[in-house]
Amino acid sequence: MQRPPKKFHPHPFAYHQEIELRIDALSNLGIGIGRIDGWVVFVPFCLPGELVKARVFRNDKNCSQADLIEVLEAAPERTQPGCPLFGTCGGCQYQHLTYEAQLAWKTRQVGELLQHMAGIEFPVEPCIASPQVWNYRSKITPHFDRPRDGVIEGIGFLPIGRRSGIIDVPQCPIAMAEINAALPRERESIRQRAKMFKKGATLLLRATEGKVETNPNAVVTEHVGELSFDFLAGDFFQNNPFILPAFTGHAAAEACAGGAKYLVDAYCGSGLFALTLAKHFEKVAGVEVNESAADWARRNAETNGITNATFMAASAEAIFADIQFPATETAVLIDPPRKGCSPEFLEQLIAFAPARVVYVSCDPATQVRDLSILQQGGFKLEKVQPFDLFPHTRHLECVMTLTRA
Numbered sequence: 001m002q003r004p005p006k007k008f009h010p011h012p013f014a015y016h017q018e019i020e021l022r023i024d025a026l027s028n029l030g031i032g033i034g035r036i037d038g039w040v041v042f043v044p045f046c047l048p049g050e051l052v053k054a055r056v057f058r059n060d061k062n063c064s065q066a067d068l069i070e071v072l073e074a075a076p077e078r079t080q081p082g083c084p085l086f087g088t089c090g091g092c093q094y095q096h097l098t099y100e101a102q103l104a105w106k107t108r109q110v111g112e113l114l115q116h117m118a119g120i121e122f123p124v125e126p127c128i129a130s131p132q133v134w135n136y137r138s139k140i141t142p143h144f145d146r147p148r149d150g151v152i153e154g155i156g157f158l159p160i161g162r163r164s165g166i167i168d169v170p171q172c173p174i175a176m177a178e179i180n181a182a183l184p185r186e187r188e189s190i191r192q193r194a195k196m197f198k199k200g201a202t203l204l205l206r207a208t209e210g211k212v213e214t215n216p217n218a219v220v221t222e223h224v225g226e227l228s229f230d231f232l233a234g235d236f237f238q239n240n241p242f243i244l245p246a247f248t249g250h251a252a253a254e255a256c257a258g259g260a261k262y263l264v265d266a267y268c269g270s271g272l273f274a275l276t277l278a279k280h281f282e283k284v285a286g287v288e289v290n291e292s293a294a295d296w297a298r299r300n301a302e303t304n305g306i307t308n309a310t311f312m313a314a315s316a317e318a319i320f321a322d323i324q325f326p327a328t329e330t331a332v333l334i335d336p337p338r339k340g341c342s343p344e345f346l347e348q349l350i351a352f353a354p355a356r357v358v359y360v361s362c363d364p365a366t367q368v369r370d371l372s373i374l375q376q377g378g379f380k381l382e383k384v385q386p387f388d389l390f391p392h393t394r395h396l397e398c399v400m401t402l403t404r405a
């Protein structure tokens, strides 16, 4: 048996001890969870219901981590991964699970977060599928590490479960076909210029209108329903365009369900929600901290002939200082970054007390944390609808609708 690393804690398992266990669940990182005599063991690449053989490499305070050696009894939902790098590349976690089962897990995981973090049993709507399951991503950002002796080794993504090292990714089956067509040329061009790089760097490949852009400052155009959005290739824009009509359509239906006449779009980016929802409201006000994105939101309103939307470049909570909309006729849509809303923003949102809040999030854990604060502040949870913007990965977008209790 291999010698354990110096910091290895020898209980309850020896280093590289082989164990057999039944997997009961998936963590929100997509890792299998099983138990031996009540002790939790995490094993990647296995599925609930499976009996597996695993090798322990770490014992933590209240759980152990093990590598998968063999699946002894496979789950019926197990399927052949679509990418030869699945299991080493950190980009995808669920390629070994049928798409239907991925959707079911994402739905269940939101329900469990609500139960465990907020202490509420709430019926989560079934996760809405992406109309395109492969070749859906319109943006990828492969990295490479500092060249060694003028040679770039891997160009790709972090290995699964690691924060350093790069897995070489010549093709990525979740990225759009035009990105995969451009990838060999871009990789070769970087390798030929390797001597220019003193450090590692990140490439950008953004596909819109059938073309691929690699300059983060170039202006690109994405179409959502009848609207078009211009923005900088390196700025944020939802990167699964196939699901955006359904996603924004749901947000629109939820925001105006109670008859609200006014909409505030906080964290509005280049105006995706503000502008796709504008036709349902008398007036719309957006707020976005990134000045360039706020400026694109204004220009996008103009390009699309939308005259009832204004945009402010500021931190989201600034919107409440001079808002003229009557709170009882206003819906506030929130789509913050992964870390969720700031306490100042939530405090002012509660004080403003709009009729409805539609909270869109790419991290249901921080969303549920913020939900608890909003519930204490007098809002009632009405609906929870996950959307699968990221097939084959553990990620999802979740839309929660709240009303004044």
Ligand SMILES: C[S@@+](CC[C@H](N)C(=O)[O-])C[C@H]1O[C@@H](n2cnc3c(N)ncnc32)[C@H](O)[C@@H]1O
Pocket: 236, 237, 238, 266, 267, 268, 269, 270, 271, 272, 273, 287, 288, 289, 290, 293, 314, 315, 316, 317, 335, 336, 337, 338
């Ligand atoms: C998840 S993106 C959503 C953008 C937009 N709703 C969309 O779907 O395209 C989050 C946005 O919040 C912006 N942001 C981050 N912190 C902010 C803050 N404190 N106030 C306002 N906007 C912020 C980011 O620049 C980014 O555009």
